[in-house]
Amino acid sequence: MSRITSVVRLHLTNPWTAIILPWMIMGFILLANIAIWAIILGAAAPEDRADIREGLGYSGSTTYFFVYIMVLAVQAISVTFPFALGYGVTRRDYYLGTALTFVGLSAMFSVGLTILSVIEEATGGWGLGGRMFTTFYYGDTWPQRLFIYFAAFLIFFFVGMSAASIWVRWRANGLIAYFVGLAVVLVGGAALLTVTNTWPAFGSFFATAGFLGSWAWSLVITAIAAVGGYLVLRRATPKTS
Amino acid sequence: MDESRPIFAQLAEQIESDIISGTLAEETQVPSINEFAAFYRINPATALKGVTMLVDEGALYKKRGIGMFVAEGAQGRLKTKRRDKFAAEFVTPLLTEAAKLGITSEQLADMIRKEGSK
Amino acid sequence: MTAVIEVRGLTKRFGSVTAVDDATFSVAENKIYGLLGRNGAGKTTLMQLLTGQDFATSGEIKVFGQSPVENAGVLQRVSFIKESQRYPEDFRAKHVFKSAPWFFSNWDQEFAEQLIADFRLPLDRRIKKMSRGQVSAIGVIVGLASRAPLTFFDEPYLGLDAVARQTFYDRLLADYAEHPRTVVLSTHLIDEVSNLLEHVLVIDEGRIIIDEDAETLRGSATTLVGTKTAVDGFVGSREVLHRDAIGGLASVTVTGLTAQERTDATAAGLELAPVSLQQLIIRRTNTSEKEFEVSA
Numbered sequence: 001m002s003r004i005t006s007v008v009r010l011h012l013t014n015p016w017t018a019i020i021l022p023w024m025i026m027g028f029i030l031l032a033n034i035a036i037w038a039i040i041l042g043a044a045a046p047e048d049r050a051d052i053r054e055g056l057g058y059s060g061s062t063t064y065f066f067v068y069i070m071v072l073a074v075q076a077i078s079v080t081f082p083f084a085l086g087y088g089v090t091r092r093d094y095y096l097g098t099a100l101t102f103v104g105l106s107a108m109f110s111v112g113l114t115i116l117s118v119i120e121e122a123t124g125g126w127g128l129g130g131r132m133f134t135t136f137y138y139g140d141t142w143p144q145r146l147f148i149y150f151a152a153f154l155i156f157f158f159v160g161m162s163a164a165s166i167w168v169r170w171r172a173n174g175l176i177a178y179f180v181g182l183a184v185v186l187v188g189g190a191a192l193l194t195v196t197n198t199w200p201a202f203g204s205f206f207a208t209a210g211f212l213g214s215w216a217w218s219l220v221i222t223a224i225a226a227v228g229g230y231l232v233l234r235r236a237t238p239k240t241s
Numbered sequence: 242m243d244e245s246r247p248i249f250a251q252l253a254e255q256i257e258s259d260i261i262s263g264t265l266a267e268e269t270q271v272p273s274i275n276e277f278a279a280f281y282r283i284n285p286a287t288a289l290k291g292v293t294m295l296v297d298e299g300a301l302y303k304k305r306g307i308g309m310f311v312a313e314g315a316q317g318r319l320k321t322k323r324r325d326k327f328a329a330e331f332v333t334p335l336l337t338e339a340a341k342l343g344i345t346s347e348q349l350a351d352m353i354r355k356e357g358s359k
Numbered sequence: 360m361t362a363v364i365e366v367r368g369l370t371k372r373f374g375s376v377t378a379v380d381d382a383t384f385s386v387a388e389n390k391i392y393g394l395l396g397r398n399g400a401g402k403t404t405l406m407q408l409l410t411g412q413d414f415a416t417s418g419e420i421k422v423f424g425q426s427p428v429e430n431a432g433v434l435q436r437v438s439f440i441k442e443s444q445r446y447p448e449d450f451r452a453k454h455v456f457k458s459a460p461w462f463f464s465n466w467d468q469e470f471a472e473q474l475i476a477d478f479r480l481p482l483d484r485r486i487k488k489m490s491r492g493q494v495s496a497i498g499v500i501v502g503l504a505s506r507a508p509l510t511f512f513d514e515p516y517l518g519l520d521a522v523a524r525q526t527f528y529d530r531l532l533a534d535y536a537e538h539p540r541t542v543v544l545s546t547h548l549i550d551e552v553s554n555l556l557e558h559v560l561v562i563d564e565g566r567i568i569i570d571e572d573a574e575t576l577r578g579s580a581t582t583l584v585g586t587k588t589a590v591d592g593f594v595g596s597r598e599v600l601h602r603d604a605i606g607g608l609a610s611v612t613v614t615g616l617t618a619q620e621r622t623d624a625t626a627a628g629l630e631l632a633p634v635s636l637q638q639l640i641i642r643r644t645n646t647s648e649k650e651f652e653v654s655a
Contacts, residue, residue: 013457014449014451016449082445086444090434237412246577249574333625
């Protein structure tokens with residue numbers, strides 16, 4: 001167990017990268033958004049303000065956070081993995097330790113974003129009706145949001161990690177094959193749905209599931225990526241190129 | 242250190258030379274294996290081999306817990322050993338070279354006397 | 360003598376390239392081994408196989424008695440510093456020394472600090488912004504301070520200037536004397552390290568062509584110089600490592616001359632010149648490559 005703990009500590013050796021910096025940038029984005037909202041509202045005539053508030057509700061700037069964690073996950077495999085092998089870490093311990101680290105980070109970030117969303121609700125959108133953390137696709141109540149944030153972080157992390165594992169093991173050719181394969185599956189799937197006329201069923205599946213349900217289903221993809229990533233990394237070697 | 246002869250032999254020779262010249266006096270302590278290794282920048286195992294050779298020859302002995310010492314009478318014994326090799330190591334090459342240049346043994350002897358008296 | 364590494368019939372192929380070809384050897388405990396060979400001879404591949412970083416095509420590897428692949432018990436006692444070691448993007452030098460102790464139970468912090476001072480390493484600088492020599496120094500310090508029972512150095516001192524390299528050799532020797540462990544040093548700078556080595560493994564085009572005690576190797580070859588007839592007459596049918604000729608003079612490198620034969624050679628008017636470990640290895644590797652080339 002201490003070997004896996006060491007891997008976790010390794011990822012957090014420089015706390016700036018995984019913890020401090022993302023929050024700082026998120027804070028900066030929040031402040032920037034608030035400033036923009038204030039400016040827009042301030043510049044508008046009072047009777048338009050209600051309409052504008054409606055439109056301010058959909059800031060997509062939180063996507064930054066997910067992309068960031070995906071980048072971290074990719075680096076964890078493409079750069080830190082060969083380095084950890086140099087420290088005598090086995091691939092199994094490394095994968096488990098990395099997964100543990102990022103699940104932990106996902107939990108921390110989800111909790112943090114949920115807290116911010118509660119504050120956002122309580123202050124009526126930071127006093128300006130702005131919605132950054134409570135946008136509709138995050139669910140309506142804070143437990144829902146917590147779950148959706150967590151599921152979203154997990155899927156970005158594990159998909160990023162599995163793609164990076166493919167790259168480390170098979171380099172560019174592997175990645176190309178992966179994306180081509182993915183495209184084939186998606187296009188083929190869409191073709192299948194079209195041919196069998198099951199688009200409506202497909203659509204209603206997600207409609208009935210709702211955001212919450214759909215994100216719950218995303219965990220299936222996350223699990224596949226997690227297991228697949230490990231199977232790929234098990235025979236990966238650090239190449240000097 | 243000469244790159245092309247076994248190093249342990251060179252180390253042994255160096256220590257022998259120091260004993261013969263009196264730099265390492267009898268019954269005094271010689272540097273430790275690690276000190277030799279560090280000084281000559283050689284592997285400690287090699288240094289050990291060279292020192293062991295001298296111990297086997299009786300030129301050095303080990304005082305348990307303290308270190309290596311020059312044995313009594315080592316200086317005399319080593320001088321004798323070197324004298325035996327002197328002819329083969331120095332005189333023969335001298336004669337060979339002299340022969341190449343057409344210098345006779347008598348001329349050689351004269352040279353030695355002249356150089357020696359300076 | 361316990362064998363820390365035992366290799367039998369080890370082969371590694373990358374497609375049509377055979378990087379390691381049927382290697383069989385063992386590494387004894389607490390000695391400094393040199394893994395020597397030209398660039399691309401297979402040194403790094405071999406070490407990656409021994410440390411479980413790469414997988415063998417065929418053959419057997421035992422490190423501390425077990426296969427090293429995915430074996431935490433074995434790998435915890437091994438330190439492998441690569442020539443092209445890359446570090447995480449966000450790492451500064453101090454992060455390496457902060458994290459290394461978590462993975463090496465024998466880590467000596469005091470020793471590490473002394474080495475950091477010796478190599479004048481700027482701890483706060485980002486590794487991405489460091490010179491090649493400074494990055495090499497990091498690897499060297501980790502390899503030394505880890506005090507791992509089996510320590511590999513894969514040419515980590517490329518990029519270090521001559522002074523820094525000498526510092527590395529000196530620190531390695533001193534620490535090895537105080538804390539014996541098994542060290543495998545790979546390099547193509549043979550003469551610089553030759554005095555440190557106790558045992559020599561030479562690899563050429565994937566094959567182990569020399570596996571011998573360093574002292575035995577040293578002085579095992581001699582170069583005879585003289586007129587062609589005199590040299591050829593003396594050499595006869597001996598194994599010739601190298602032949603050179605200019606005008607009427609010939610120079611031939613042979614192995615295994617006894618003291619009597621040396622005297623005979625001098626008597627025959629030949630000059631005897633020494634052959635350093637580096638020259639010996641160069642000659643031997645050239646020979647294996649040009650077996651069928653007619654020389655002189």
